[in-house]
Amino acid sequence: MTVTFALLEPPVAPSFEGMTFPAYRHLLALAPAPTLVHEPTARQVQPLAMAALREREPAALALVGLPLEGDEPPELLSLYVVPASRGQGVGRALLAALEGEIASRGFASLGTVFTASAPGSPAFSRVLAARGWTTPQPRTLLMRFSYEQAQQFPWLNRYPVREGCEIFPWRELTPAERQQLIGSQRERGWIAQDLVPWRWDEHGFEPVTSVGMRSPEGVVGWVINHALDENTLRFTCSYIRKDYGRRGRILPLYSESINRMKEGGFTRCSFVAPLHHATMAAFVRRWMAPWAGTLQETLGSTKSLVSPAATLSAAMAPPEE
Ligand SMILES: CC(C)(COP(=O)(O)OP(=O)(O)OC[C@H]1O[C@@H](n2cnc3c(N)ncnc32)[C@H](O)[C@@H]1OP(=O)(O)O)[C@@H](O)C(=O)NCCC(=O)NCCS
Structure with missing residues (x-):
């Protein structure tokens, strides 16, 4: 089965809405916006959404906040693969394609923060490790x-x-x-x-x-x-x-x-x-x-994107079927 990757353009199909956290759904308008919708003066980002399509059907979504100012790196806000497509390399391949895209825009790194005990975290950590991200380090207590x-x-x-x-x-x-x-x-x-x-x-x-x-x-x-x-x-x-x-x-x-x-x-x-x-x-x-x-x-983890050429070629590799 073929999996393709595509940068989403507005308007994003409603079927992608359930593929990110409710707090980030407003970012699927793909227009500059605060990361927190109820805090209009919070850090503004340019959202970037990349989808994996399987037989043209949405199979996964990665959402990134690109900085509009300052020197903070872009942040991977969520990565989601539909349950039927999990465990087949789709998440890893989508992340590879995404890293290539971010690198090609001149960014030197990509970061992410996630909750250690969330149900998807062990699989997400494996995906990060496979893509050469730093070992997730404890960052904060969240109560x-x-x-x-x-x-x-x-x-x-x-x-x-x-x-x-x-x-x-x-x-x-x-x-x-x-x-x-x-x-x-x-x-x-x-x-x-x-x-x-x-x-x-x-x-x-x-x-x-x-x-x-x-x-x-x-x-x-x-x-x-x-x-x-x-x-x-x-x-x-x-x-x-x-x-x-x-x-x-x-x-x-x-x-x-x-x-x-x-x-x-x-x-x-x-x-x-x-x-x-x-x-x-x-x-x-x-x-x-x-x-x-x-x-x-x-937990927080980052990926250095200093070698865009290498990252891009990795992104071209098809997911294992
Ligand atoms: C995390 C997620 C995106 C991974 O997508 P995926 O397409 O299944 O990822 P891959 O198939 O590329 O790799 C999954 C890896 O996790 C491993 N894995 C799967 N379930 C696991 C579990 N419960 N515990 C530990 N590892 C697990 C797989 O074995 C594989 O690792 P391996 O290749 O070293 O064997 C997907 O599980 C998902 O959408 N989860 C719900 C959303 C979420 O929690 N996202 C992360 C935080 S935003």
Whole structure:
């Protein structure tokens, strides 16, 4: 049976809609769009969709977000093969063709992030390995909980804000405060690089539940969130200056953010903790996960595309029948 690969053009046939995650379906319009549909100011990508067709019938879909600005590599957002065609090399061959396409557009690498415990992850990991992607590395802890489950956190609303400090909505951060943060980071480098707030709020943030902490010395903490959909909030980035963070003093920020969920219309949460922040990861495991719905790890992998010629020739190889 012949399998062919084709870059999709709009309008994409409705039969492909079920071949990616609901959160990414809007990208099948194949027009520049934020990766998260409910966060219009999130990172904009140019979606690229490549299909595998078997006897002209859709057999698989790969969806990629190409960066429109900045130096982040393109991201493989999903790879899906219809159940009847799985285990026959279609996923591997589609990925090979896709890598060739991305390389031919001048990109040096392609990345992906996926949930370790998802049912398709073992097969996906095999496909990545076969295509020479890096061994998937743990990236984040991903916890999901409802507003009701959050009410059970034993620390919720139990820790007062440190004297002299106040919590404020992040949308009220003044330009002067932002400049002070950027300047003090440049001088002293006191914020973990991946938790600097401007990295997470520059493309927008959820305005009701994202909060900061002002101290007499300026802004020293933040909890920056994004809406995943109308009801689901993601706690994306949280940080408090070390000396202010002792004895759980980031907890009033988390509490305030959770308390504001109702006002923002959110009933569910995702909480993301990068695993290399050991203190935060330990806190999540000990003080949140036991009362939460689920706790999962995400894994990240990348493929170097520095040899486009080699990748293209691999893409030409037909899948094993
Ligand atoms: C992951 C997926 C795209 C793979 O597509 P595919 O066409 O079946 O892939 P291939 O046939 O090229 O290769 C599948 C590999 O996974 C292996 N595999 C299949 N099921 C497996 C399982 N349950 N556990 C471990 N390995 C498994 C196969 O043996 C094969 O590896 P091998 O060639 O080393 O033997 C497909 O299973 C799928 O669509 N899953 C649902 C969507 C999904 O989870 N996508 C990934 C995250 S976005």
